[in-house]
Amino acid sequence: MAPVVSEDYKMRKKQEILSSALICFAKKGYQQATMDDIVEQSGFSKGAIYNYFRSKDEIYFEAVNENTSSLQGVVKEQLKQLPASIDRVSFLFDTYLSNNHEDQTERALFQVYYEFRLQSSRDEKIASFLKKRRQDLFINLIRDIVTDGQSRGEIRADLDADILAHTFWGLIDGASICVVTDPDYPYKAALTQMKQMFLDYLS
Amino acid sequence: MAPVVSEDYKMRKKQEILSSALICFAKKGYQQATMDDIVEQSGFSKGAIYNYFRSKDEIYFEAVNENTSSLQGVVKEQLKQLPASIDRVSFLFDTYLSNNHEDQTERALFQVYYEFRLQSSRDEKIASFLKKRRQDLFINLIRDIVTDGQSRGEIRADLDADILAHTFWGLIDGASICVVTDPDYPYKAALTQMKQMFLDYLS
Amino acid sequence: MAPVVSEDYKMRKKQEILSSALICFAKKGYQQATMDDIVEQSGFSKGAIYNYFRSKDEIYFEAVNENTSSLQGVVKEQLKQLPASIDRVSFLFDTYLSNNHEDQTERALFQVYYEFRLQSSRDEKIASFLKKRRQDLFINLIRDIVTDGQSRGEIRADLDADILAHTFWGLIDGASICVVTDPDYPYKAALTQMKQMFLDYLS
Amino acid sequence: MAPVVSEDYKMRKKQEILSSALICFAKKGYQQATMDDIVEQSGFSKGAIYNYFRSKDEIYFEAVNENTSSLQGVVKEQLKQLPASIDRVSFLFDTYLSNNHEDQTERALFQVYYEFRLQSSRDEKIASFLKKRRQDLFINLIRDIVTDGQSRGEIRADLDADILAHTFWGLIDGASICVVTDPDYPYKAALTQMKQMFLDYLS
């Protein structure tokens, strides 16, 4: 029998649940947020939620990771417009500089994301998922830019592109974790200094 | 009448419980680690633990924070030996470079510490405690070194000492959170690059 | 969407739990009766009980007080049939005289009720609840009858209606507490004497 | 070997513990008062207390009942001075009328006593102890006065002395339980009315 509701309809419902769940996880943390919280926040019944997801765990996984890939696509598209490697790196810093951590929702997303990452040391599934994604989407992105820049003489040739990529994301993670854990952290000023250091260092 | 057991005895018991608890928190996270886990890990009875601590929460708080102040004392002592500001900053980087994140206990402490910090956005008590401590022990430390270096012409005068301090700890936090969430993170190489960048930037 | 079970269904479930709880409280006292006792007595699961009540305390409160108001309604209805004040007072005595303290359930209710009242000195919530209810339902009832009787010359005018009301309930409480704490107390005989004394005293 | 400390010394220590315990039981109730409370209140160590009493239960039993017998002696002595039965009954009422229920300690003693009595339905040991004591010290006291008064023509001969005794103590218990559970109960006024009724009824 053909499904009574379209796949698209189901997808939208899932999205609704996921974004409600994300709000709950942000507000209370994964453990403290209850299915009842998600029920209340989403307006769905408990049974309905369990029709879409097998467990709270699965909701967590999907809620935290639903946006990453699509965001990446947008950024990559914009990077293509920039010919110089330095400009590309600069653009990536600017992308993070434009994050508004005074916005509750945005802060919350970051917080949940870092909590999720800290889980990785206890959950092989999370660990391998994050590791693969980090390599594919984040490390390779910078490494390619750097390698490209080195081949064009824009960037010092004596630097290891891979290490530089890890350093770059270390800076981003550093500024992010600080602002998430301290609302008064001078995120923009500090990240701007990091950008300046990093760009100076490249050439 | 004299107490049956000495204060020192009680202190040692507390330490034992705290380090057992830290292992549990590292293994499972604060929420997932149960008092029964701590009972099993420590060899104490449940009641005994509650003789020393009022709640699991209190154990968490103390387990995470027990070493910070004393460690600080040691570091500050060593800093006094170094006259040049640049050398002092360099020394601080080296301190973190010497952390061995392949050691289970050391990784565990970092992991639990970052989880604790992420709690701060939901727990005003943790937030204000961490904020005060970060300012007193960490931010002021760097700011004073920088201000000193600026007055002696070692460090560029156009840099804001406070922002620099926040940037410095952003780098440390960045490298730390990365290595905690990914055992393959090239911690030493990346932090060495950060150190280089930072020192270049200062002068 | 309509609820899966009716409000009436839920009401009946609550009643079932409350009467099971009352049996437990009577058997062991509030503190000694455990939620597991109530689980066993009622046949409900622990979770189910907590779906209907927030705490053991709430169950206690409602179990002790569920019948009072409705009983009062019945009694007041019957009082209206009696024109003479003396007859009304007499009827109230008779109501208590007809209590069968050899019946387990009835004894249990009284016992739990007096324990509850004794809690009031330690629990402001219980105290104010009981005080208000005693005034509204019990004291005023007698005072109005007495005042009425005085205006019609049935009852001595020199007596303070309010004090008389407190005296009346003192007699009832006295006979009740005695029979609850001693199954051999000659409840009917003693209360009959009290009735006689009281009625003699009125006129 | 002769005891190192005198029996009298031990008695005094026991008294100290008992009166501290009574304060605790009054403040929190038997179940809620902990041995640690009694330790704190009495200044004795836990081990010391367990040297004098076998269990918390035993402390409760003795604390509640320690004063009754000696008080009875005093009252009986005074009754001997009064020749008329009516005067004797009147004196007993006056004894209770002179209780100051605004005094915390006195109220507390009554409260603990009534709580203890309510336990009797669950504890055969308490039940039989109270029953015997009530008969020996309280019921017989009144019955003898009444019988005496009847033989001398002071008191109506058609009244059952035993029932009258139970009625008398019902009045006392009624006024007492009311004032214990409601600090605003007009104890003196109500008990005075009860006295009047009772005395009128006797003759």
Add this chain to the structure above:
DNA sequence: GATGAATGAGAGTTCATTCAT
């Protein structure tokens, strides 16, 4: 004798998940 640290069974409560309706 005196002490109070240690014990551990047992308390009230929570909550992810299920499944009869």
Add this chain to the structure above:
DNA sequence: GATGAATGAACTCTCATTCAT
């Protein structure tokens, strides 16, 4: 498909009692 009442294992914390010192 949708609902939310029901489940019960698992949680944190308590406290009367013991016993090594």
